[in-house]
Amino acid sequence: MSGPSQVKDVPIETGAAGRAQLVEYLVSGQRPRADWMIGTEHEKFGFRTSDLRPPAFDGERGIEAVLKGLTQFGWAPVEESVDGNPARVIALTRGMASVSLEPAGQLELSGAPLATLHETCCEASTHLTEVRAVAEPMGLGFLGMGFQPKWRRDEMPWMPKGRYKIMREYMPKVGSLGLDMMTRTSTVQVNLDVASEADMVKKFRVSLALQPIATALFADSPFTEGKPNGYLSYRSHIWTDTDADRTGLLDFVFEDGFGYERYTDYLLDVPMYFVYRDGRYIDASGQSFRDYLDGRLPAYPGHRPTLKDWADHTTTAFPEVRLKKYLEMRGADSGPWNRICALSAFWVGLLYDDAALDAAWDLVRDFTLAERHALRDGVPRHAFKLPFRGGTVLDLSRRALEIAAHGLQRRAILNGNGADESVYLVPLMEFVEAGITPAERKLELFHGAWNGSVDPVFTEFAY
Structure with missing residues (x-):
């Protein structure tokens, strides 16, 4: 946030x-096409390695201590005072990047606008290396998943930020899961540019229609309080009962005449x-x-x-895709390092190449309102296995990945090893090839090698 x-x-x-x-x-x-950038954000859960509990804000092993520790790498502290209390460090900045805190201390990197996926992936790797260098001596680790797998809502800490105090009091008035959204979810997002109103509208429609596909590809939140919760992306389900006034698929985006003015009217009504x-x-x-x-x-x-x-x-406003001065893709569970890069690769491949964008639009242009909502409502529980038009979401996911890969290949931006940006889609291609999501892989471990415990996730999948 x-x-x-x-x-x-x-x-x-x-x-x-x-x-x-x-x-x-x-x-x-x-922005003109030549100036299009990629801004990647990801959140992660902190935990104490001794007992797996989330760290509080205060103390020698607290989240504020992590932020202060990161200043050794050139991050500048940002302070805030709440209710007249002494100012505390609640964020960091370095250039155009920032590190901030979600309500329960989930640590978020909001990356700088960068020109290539190679750069944004390097940025994420550098950040995680810095966090690990600070956290390990404190006995802390960090985990990327869509939903806190072990601890109850009342066991999660709250960060001393004025914005969150207001939201904490308001959320229960408008939905039953808003506090869970605030304290027990983590996501990975990508921010992408547009060149014109027509370009914005086309990208907005394509990304909204395909957001459930991203949710399926990145589904990684199958546990609640140590047990399977019946969902593959429980994080995504959380948003269906958070606050209907500011969430959802924004059906009006697909109506004739949609543009900046219509979105402005929507925001005025939020x-x-x-x-x-x-x-x-x-x-x-x-x-x-x-x-x-x-x-x-x-x-x-x-x-x-x-x-x-x-x-x-x-x-x-928290719709599945959000328009600010750019479009923000919001439909994916957080995950390990290679899936942070994969989300940006998926959407850059689809939206930053004209032929790919046309192909993606051809894929979704005749989706009905009912079909878009069936995808949104069904994917959190069923992911790839959700039926769709005589096939399944797995078929849609495979096609979307093919389009994205071709888009990235046409960008032809190579790293030092001569690989183009489509290399970052490999983890997603592996999930599609196997026909199972990250969540299902963890469920297999839970029912097998983990002997009905979620505790191993904190060691086997930590950054």
């Missing part, structure tokens, strides 16, 4: 001029969480940004928003 935006505090005008500013904020992210002013979060949960535009926000009466407020608000 994002922290306060770095956008300047430019006042938003009234009436049509103000709405145009909101639209222009989204439009301003457009209830607010907060206003960030003078280093503090003002609780505006459930209130209307439209009222804020008119100076009638109950939480902040008589004040009108700035573009910084709008930028913050765009980060509080």
